[in-house]
Amino acid sequence: xxxxxxxxxxFMRQALMQAQxxxxxxxxxxxxxxxxxxxxxxxxHNQTEQLRDATAHAEMIAITxxxxxxxxxxxxxxxxxxxxxxxLMCATASMWSQVGRIVYGATDLQRxxxxxxxxxxxxxxxxxxxxxxxxxxxILTNFFQKKRGK
Amino acid sequence: xxxxxxxxxxFMRQALMQAQxxxxxxxxxxxxxxxxxxxxxxxxHNQTEQLRDATAHAEMIAITxxxxxxxxxxxxxxxxxxxxxxxLMCATASMWSQVGRIVYGATDLQRxxxxxxxxxxxxxxxxxxxxxxxxxxxILTNFFQKKRGK
Numbered sequence: 001x002x003x004x005x006x007x008x009x010x011f012m013r014q015a016l017m018q019a020q021x022x023x024x025x026x027x028x029x030x031x032x033x034x035x036x037x038x039x040x041x042x043x044x045h046n047q048t049e050q051l052r053d054a055t056a057h058a059e060m061i062a063i064t065x066x067x068x069x070x071x072x073x074x075x076x077x078x079x080x081x082x083x084x085x086x087x088l089m090c091a092t093a094s095m096w097s098q099v100g101r102i103v104y105g106a107t108d109l110q111r112x113x114x115x116x117x118x119x120x121x122x123x124x125x126x127x128x129x130x131x132x133x134x135x136x137x138x139i140l141t142n143f144f145q146k147k148r149g150k
Numbered sequence: 151x152x153x154x155x156x157x158x159x160x161f162m163r164q165a166l167m168q169a170q171x172x173x174x175x176x177x178x179x180x181x182x183x184x185x186x187x188x189x190x191x192x193x194x195h196n197q198t199e200q201l202r203d204a205t206a207h208a209e210m211i212a213i214t215x216x217x218x219x220x221x222x223x224x225x226x227x228x229x230x231x232x233x234x235x236x237x238l239m240c241a242t243a244s245m246w247s248q249v250g251r252i253v254y255g256a257t258d259l260q261r262x263x264x265x266x267x268x269x270x271x272x273x274x275x276x277x278x279x280x281x282x283x284x285x286x287x288x289i290l291t292n293f294f295q296k297k298r299g300k
Contacts (some may be wrong), residue, residue, distance in 0.1 A: 053217040054224065054246040060205060067203040074204065088270065089242035096204040096239065118266055120238065 005131075008081070008103050011035050012132045015081040015105070018045040018058065019139050025050055029139045032058040032082045034066040034075065034099075041078065042066035058082065059090035063097050074098045076124070083136040085112035085129065091120040101126040105136025155281075158231070158253050161185050162282045165231040165255070168195040168208065169289050175200055179289045182208040182232045184216040184225065184249075191228065192216035208232065209240035213247050224248045226274070233286040235262035235279065241270040251276040255286025 011033055018031025022045035034042040044061035048054050059082055066075055079101040080094060086104065091113035094102060102125060113120045114129075121127060161183055168181025172195035184192040194211035198204050209232055216225055229251040230244060236254065241263035244252060252275060263270045264279075271277060 048223060048246075051214075051217075052221055052223050053214050054248070055210060055213055055217075055243045057246075060210075063205055064201075064203050067201075067205075071202055073198060073202050087242060087246075089239050089246065092237060092239035092242065093205045096198075096207075096237075098204070116266075116268060118268070 007038070008128065008131045011040070011079070011081045012083070012103065012105055012136070014040060014043065015083050016132065016135060016139065018043050019083045019136070022046045022058070023139065023143055029143050030058045030082065030084045032062040032080060034062050034078050034080050036066070036070065036075075036078045041069045055089065057087065057090050059086050060093055063093055063099070067097065076100050079103060081131075083132075084108050084140065085114060087111045088113050088116065088120060094125060095120060095122045098122045099125055101128070103128045103131050105130070105132050106140060107133070107137075157188070158278065158281045161190070161229070161231045162233070162253065162255055162286070164190060164193065165233050166282065166285060166289065168193050169233045169286070172196045172208070173289065173293055179293050180208045180232065180234045182212040182230060184212050184228050184230050186216070186220065186225075186228045191219045205239065207237065207240050209236050210243055213243055213249070217247065226250050229253060231281075233282075234258050234290065235264060237261045238263050238266065238270060244275060245270060245272045248272045249275055251278070253278045253281050255280070255282050256290060257283070257287075 014033045015031040019029040023029035030046040042062040042065035047056040083105045085108040165181040169179040173179035180196045192212040192215035197206040233255045235258040
């Protein structure tokens with residue numbers, strides 16, 4: 001396995017742990033970690049229910065948290081790992097923050113930013129998809145199946 | 151003048167006062183107020199410099215603030231007044247929050263959500279543009295002219 005792939009899977013597992021935390025709180029299980037020079041500088045999970053704020057997506061919370069931690073508006077040296085493909089809001093937030101790289105797990109066929117035929121990300125942002133895709137998708141389908149079964 | 155137009159201009163003036171506050175703090179002067187049943191429930195201005203967070207747009211701060219104030223994820227009964235056409239991030243944030251109506255002043259030909267040939271807003275969100283357009287545009291052009299002149 002390539003070194004980059006190993007590193008990506010390692011950090012995606014950390015993002016999955018965040019998604020797990022979201023699930024435990026009754027939130028749609030999406031998790032994020034932001035990594036700068038191989039160190040996690042922010043982690044967050046979806047908190048739209050807990051905060052009663054529909055914009056409290058894991059990516060938004062993590063971007064603000066990373067900016068605070070690094071005391072920098074821009075996150076050019078950072079990689080954002082997220083278990084689900086970001087929506088347009090979060091993808092555009094990454095553009096404003098000039099996130100260096102985005103790595104996501106599961107594809108979001110409904111709300112994912114790549115459903116739109118347009119450039120949303122910053123031109124310098126690299127993007128990798130499908131890292132631990134199965135696990136990232138499973139935690140979501142499992143959550144919604146349980147919810148429907150209630 | 152129609153009653154709605156009068157009301158819109160009244161609240162846009164409040165949003166302009168927020169933009170003025172932004173300018174005084176060296177921020178790109180964009181201001182927002184969110185109104186629910188004719189009462190302002192949130193006001194905010196762009197704080198990307200002050201907070202060193204590129205996602206700290208006036209709309210994002212105001213939406214979170216209104217959700218907190220009303221203790222509601224959704225802002226269906228709210229009108230968001232903003233001096234500048236929202237970007238994709240903020241327009242999508244309004245979609246997630248199901249903002250009832252958006253009223254904006256100046257058009258943003260570079261980053262405005264209406265530059266994209268797609269439905270970003272919630273299907274039930276009404277949108278009015280061009281309210282106090284001249285004043286909303288002037289505060290921005292004036293800010294950038296001063297900045298260039300430095």
